[in-house]
Amino acid sequence: MRTVFRLTLRQLASRRRLAIIVLLAAVPVGLAVLLNFFLADEEDFTEQFVNTIMGGLMISLILPIVVLTLATAAFGDEVEDRTLNMLVLKPVSRLSIVLPKLLGSITVAAPLIVAATVAVSLIALPDGGVRAAAAASAALLLGVVVYAAVFTWAGLLTTHALGFGLVYVFLWEGLASSLLPGVRYLSVRGYTLGTLYGLDDVTFRSIGQDAIELRAALIGAVVVGVAFFLLTVRRLKRMDVP
Amino acid sequence: MTASSGATIEVLGVSKWYGSVVAVNDVSFEVHPGITGLLGPNGAGKTTLLHMMAGLAKVSKGEMRVLGQQPRGGHGLYRRIGVMSEHEAVYTFLTGRELVELAARLQGVEDVKAQVDWAIDTVNLADAQDRTLGTYSRGMRQRMRLAAAMVHDPEVLILDEPLNGTDPRQRLEFERLMRELAARGRTILISSHILEEVETLASEILLIVSGKLAAAGDFRAIREKLDDRPFKLRVVSEQPRTMAAALMRLPAVDSVSIDPDDSLIVLSSNVAELQRSIAKLARDASVRLYRVEPLDDTLESVFSYVVER
Numbered sequence: 001m002r003t004v005f006r007l008t009l010r011q012l013a014s015r016r017r018l019a020i021i022v023l024l025a026a027v028p029v030g031l032a033v034l035l036n037f038f039l040a041d042e043e044d045f046t047e048q049f050v051n052t053i054m055g056g057l058m059i060s061l062i063l064p065i066v067v068l069t070l071a072t073a074a075f076g077d078e079v080e081d082r083t084l085n086m087l088v089l090k091p092v093s094r095l096s097i098v099l100p101k102l103l104g105s106i107t108v109a110a111p112l113i114v115a116a117t118v119a120v121s122l123i124a125l126p127d128g129g130v131r132a133a134a135a136a137s138a139a140l141l142l143g144v145v146v147y148a149a150v151f152t153w154a155g156l157l158t159t160h161a162l163g164f165g166l167v168y169v170f171l172w173e174g175l176a177s178s179l180l181p182g183v184r185y186l187s188v189r190g191y192t193l194g195t196l197y198g199l200d201d202v203t204f205r206s207i208g209q210d211a212i213e214l215r216a217a218l219i220g221a222v223v224v225g226v227a228f229f230l231l232t233v234r235r236l237k238r239m240d241v242p
Numbered sequence: 243m244t245a246s247s248g249a250t251i252e253v254l255g256v257s258k259w260y261g262s263v264v265a266v267n268d269v270s271f272e273v274h275p276g277i278t279g280l281l282g283p284n285g286a287g288k289t290t291l292l293h294m295m296a297g298l299a300k301v302s303k304g305e306m307r308v309l310g311q312q313p314r315g316g317h318g319l320y321r322r323i324g325v326m327s328e329h330e331a332v333y334t335f336l337t338g339r340e341l342v343e344l345a346a347r348l349q350g351v352e353d354v355k356a357q358v359d360w361a362i363d364t365v366n367l368a369d370a371q372d373r374t375l376g377t378y379s380r381g382m383r384q385r386m387r388l389a390a391a392m393v394h395d396p397e398v399l400i401l402d403e404p405l406n407g408t409d410p411r412q413r414l415e416f417e418r419l420m421r422e423l424a425a426r427g428r429t430i431l432i433s434s435h436i437l438e439e440v441e442t443l444a445s446e447i448l449l450i451v452s453g454k455l456a457a458a459g460d461f462r463a464i465r466e467k468l469d470d471r472p473f474k475l476r477v478v479s480e481q482p483r484t485m486a487a488a489l490m491r492l493p494a495v496d497s498v499s500i501d502p503d504d505s506l507i508v509l510s511s512n513v514a515e516l517q518r519s520i521a522k523l524a525r526d527a528s529v530r531l532y533r534v535e536p537l538d539d540t541l542e543s544v545f546s547y548v549v550e551r
Contacts, residue, residue, distance in 0.1 A: 003347045010335055082329040085298055086390070090348035091320040240299040242329075 001100045004087065008104030011077060012070050021066045021109070025116040028057045032120035040124075047206040049124045054136060055207045058120065059192050063113055063143050064169040071105040071151035072161035075232075080159060082242050094236040098152070102229060105148045113140050125203060135199035143192035146221045149228035150188065156235050184212050191221040249274055250398055250429040251295060256304035258290050265290040267453040268304070273431055277424045279444030279461070280433040287453040288433040289328050292402045295431075296325040308398060321349065324396035326387050328403045328433075334376035338367055338386040341375060345390035361389035364419060380407030388416075398429045405439050417443050472496060473513035474537040477506040477520070480530040488527040492519055507537070 032053055039045050078084035087097050114137045121133035150168075154161040177183040177190060184190030190212050197204050198214025212220075249272035258266040266287045282288045293299035294306050297313030297320075306312065311319045332341060342361050346354045362371050365385040375383060384407050392399060405413055420430055420443060434440045440447060440461075447464060449457040457464050479485040486498045486506050494515035499507045510516045524531045 003344060007333070007344060011333070014335070081331040082327070083331050083333055085296075085325070085327050085329075086333075086345070087348070088298070089296060089320055089325045090345070091317045091350060092348055093317060238300075240293070 001096050004092075004097055005100035005104055005107075008074055008101050009107060012073060012104055012108045017069065017073065018108075021069055021112055024062055024066050024069075025112045028053050028062055029116055029119045029123070031057065032124045036124045046125065046203065050204050050206050053120055053124065054117075054196070054204070055193065055210070058117060058136075058140065059143065059196070060169075060174060060189055062116065063140055063192065064147055064165070064173065064188070066113060067105065067109045067144055067147035068151050068162065068165040068169070070109050071102075071148045072155035072165055074101040074105045074152050074155055075236075076155035076159070076161050079156065079242060085241050088236070088241050094233050098229065098232045098236060102148055102152050102232070105152060106145055109148065110141055110144045113144050129203070132200050132203040135204070136196055138199060139192050139196035142195050142218075142221050143188055146188045146191060146225045146228075149225040149232070153228045153232040153235065156232055156239070184210070185216060185220055186224075188221070188224065191217040191224070193217075195221070250309055251431065252305075252307040253291070253295075254305040254307075256291070256294060256301055256306055258287075258294060258299065258302045265453055266294070269450070269453075269455045270304075271448055271455060271458050273429060273448075274446075275424070275427050275429045276446065277420055277430045277432065277444045279440030279447040280431055280450065281437060281440055281447055282433075282435060282450035282456075284435050286435075286450045288435075288450050289402055290453075291450065292325075292327075292400055292431070292433055296323070296327075296400055298327075321394065322396055323398040323400065324391040324394065325400045326391040326402060326404055328406075330380060330383055330387070330406065332375045332383055332387060335374060337372050337374050338362070338378065338382075338389075339371040341386055342371075342390045342393050346393045349394035351394050357393050357395070361393040362386075364392070365389045366415060381409055381412050384408055385412065385416075392423075396428070399423065399431070401430065401432045403433055403435070405434065405436075413439075472509050472511045473516075475508045475510065475513075475516070476501075476533070476535050476537050477508055477531070478504075478533040479506070479524065480532070481527075482506055484527055485524065485529045485531075488523050488529070489520075492516065492523065494519065505533075 032049070035045075035049060035053065039048065042048070075084065078087070088094075117136045117140050118133045121129040121136050125132045151161065151165050154164050158164055172183070173187045173189040177187045184194075193207055193210055194212035194214055194217025197208055197211035198217060201208060251273035253269055253271050256266060256269050257264065269291065280288050280291065290299060294301050295308055295313055300314065308319060309322055313319060336344065339358065339362065342358045343354060346358050351357045362368050365388055367382060367385055367389065370378065370382060375386065378386065384404060388401070388404060391401070405416060408416065420432070424430055432440060432444065444461060446459065447457075447461045448455060449464065477485065477489070482500055482504045486500060489495050489498050489506065489508055492515075494510050494512035496509045496511055501507055508516070520534060521531065
């Protein structure tokens, strides 16, 4: 598994891809600095920050797009350039291919997302934001893992995984979950918000109305993550490899 | 384990379809140790067959066995077979050595360094092994991919168009290597759409046309059929009518017609004899020859002829 993991890291860490995701992760940090500079004295600053930067930007946009960019490429690049057969024509189980691919995406995405989360929390939240930073990091890390499982599967399912992922993020996670509250229980954004609120309901009280219970969020995240991981293994076993 | 007939690869009534498109239609054959050529024009179904053999594609109907096992029955078979696919894509960010090492590690080879050294030396790429694959020529990539396919010294090698992009010297080297492996009892199945590529190498051939097995067996017998086929040539000369009359006197010529552009279309069932005689014939008739070119020497026409026979 280490061999495939190392290969995946090198595949994903191309200069262009890294530049894109570092820029994406820097956007909320930059905005946090600006908000802190111009609006820090306002009474509802924390609430505005939590809703705009953490809930609106980090969790709804930056997190899924960064993971989408990486996880769809974990298999997608190999399907597209037809190098996947170099892995599947070897005496290794499909699970031993999928797991390091998934871990590779998480390994590249997680430090960036966590670093951006810690940075915005420390910049803009009261009392140094240490507790909030820890809660937000844990919640977003959970989001990274579950999104990675979903998008790794998508990368193996279709050559249009990026488009598929964007439609999923904006229509299902964004639109459908805001119109139909029940969808939050079937949404990675819902699990991330639920975990965030469950871990620190003081700093993040303004997202309380959108958040599902912590227990439901954790169970949902585990079920969806494991289900998509197994679906990816199944897909790799059954598909015709180009 | 091999079948009782000694066949290492058994294809039993195999078909493969994609939606309503039939790529391979009820094909049966056996492959034994030694070198076997899988020939056919582009789009004939060779790659689909090899993909099914390698377990990359599902069989729609029929049965496929490699070393007695179904290719999609489990990944253990890959310890015993080596596959080089048609697509020349590689991880361009890896060096040549890293590619072969990747294959060796995934194969569970015990002495990775020794086996990688052996495979790279065998394809004569030791000097270039530390360069990234993105800087390799097409032929070099093919050879390094071959090294990766055989680094675990497999019993069966399935090679899809392995000679694409190689130069004549590399082909000779490749032939030597394949013969050496065959002499050690390995089974080597090589696909190609170029007859001459396989002619010097494979004693047995399988000819696939339009998804069906058109011929199978000894290469020489099939080659004789090919040499007997009527051959169409275009002859461009200074005086086409005089040249046509001279050509009609040759026993090797079946018919001659004159095109509107005054070139001659000659049909011959003994092209070798015609090739020997045509220059002298023109000289004797005091006609200047400008051009003699084959009109139907495409693989499709050659293969179609065999199928019609």
